[in-house]
Amino acid sequence: MRTGIRVVVIDDHHLFVRGLELLLPEVSDGRAAVVASTGDAAYAASVARHAVPDLVLVDLHMPAPGGVRAIGAVRRAAPRARVLAMSGDDDPAIAIEALRGGATGFLPKSSDPADLLQPLLAAVDGWAVLPDQLLAVLTEQTRRTAAHPAATLSEPDRELLRLIAGGSSTVEMAATLHVSERTVKRLTAGLLRKLHVASRAEAAAVAGQAGLL
Structure with a gap:
C-alpha cells in the first residue's frame, strides 16, 4: 500500500474540507493527508502547482469558474496528479462532463470518510474510480454510440x-x-x-x- 499520499482539496464547503483534513489521516493510519486546499476554483491551479499533490479532489458545484474548469486547470498545472471529481448530488450529467474535462474518476460526497481510503488509493495507482450508477450510465452511452x-x-x-x-x-x-x-x-x-x-x-x-x- 502506498505511503505519504498528498491530497489537495478544491471545495468551497469548509466543513467538508475540515472533515477530510481531520479524518483522512485517521482512517488511513497517517498514510494520506490533506496538504492544501482552496474554496476558490480560480486558484485551483496555483494551489495544485505549489502543493505537488498525488491526488486532487475537486467539488463540481463551485462558483465561477466552476469545478469542471478547475479540473482542466489542475491537469495543466500538475499533470502527474490524479484528479477525482466530487459532488453532493447524483446527477450523472455533470460527472460525465467532469470526466470529459480530465477527471480520472468520480466520488459522491455522501461517501463515509472511512470508505474513501480505498478509492483514493486506487485512483493514485491509476485506476478509474466510478460509482456503479455512473458506470452503468457510461456503459449505456457507449453502447448507444457504438450502435x-x-x-x-x-x-x-x-x-x-x-x-x-x-x-x-x-x-x-x-x-x-x-x-x-x-x-x-x-x-x-x-x-x-x-x-x-x-x-x-x-x-x-x-x-x-x-x-x-
Whole structure:
C-alpha cells in the first residue's frame, strides 16, 4: 500500500474540507493527508502547482469558474496528479462532463470518510474510480454510440458531416474539401443515405447526437 499520499482539496464547503483534513489521516493510519486546499476554483491551479499533490479532489458545484474548469486547470498545472471529481448530488450529467474535462474518476460526497481510503488509493495507482450508477450510465452511452450510424463513418465522411452541421453552403464545402460543387452534392447524398436521414438538418442533428460537433 502506498505511503505519504498528498491530497489537495478544491471545495468551497469548509466543513467538508475540515472533515477530510481531520479524518483522512485517521482512517488511513497517517498514510494520506490533506496538504492544501482552496474554496476558490480560480486558484485551483496555483494551489495544485505549489502543493505537488498525488491526488486532487475537486467539488463540481463551485462558483465561477466552476469545478469542471478547475479540473482542466489542475491537469495543466500538475499533470502527474490524479484528479477525482466530487459532488453532493447524483446527477450523472455533470460527472460525465467532469470526466470529459480530465477527471480520472468520480466520488459522491455522501461517501463515509472511512470508505474513501480505498478509492483514493486506487485512483493514485491509476485506476478509474466510478460509482456503479455512473458506470452503468457510461456503459449505456457507449453502447448507444457504438450502435449509432455515425460511429461507422470514415474520417472524410465525418469531416463532411461537421461542415454540414456547421451550416456551410455547397460552395463553402467545395472550397474547404477542394472538390467541385457537383462532387459535394454527390458526397452529401451518399452521406445522408448512410445516416438514414432525408435532409441536411437531420444530418446535423445526428452529428450532435453522436458528439461530432
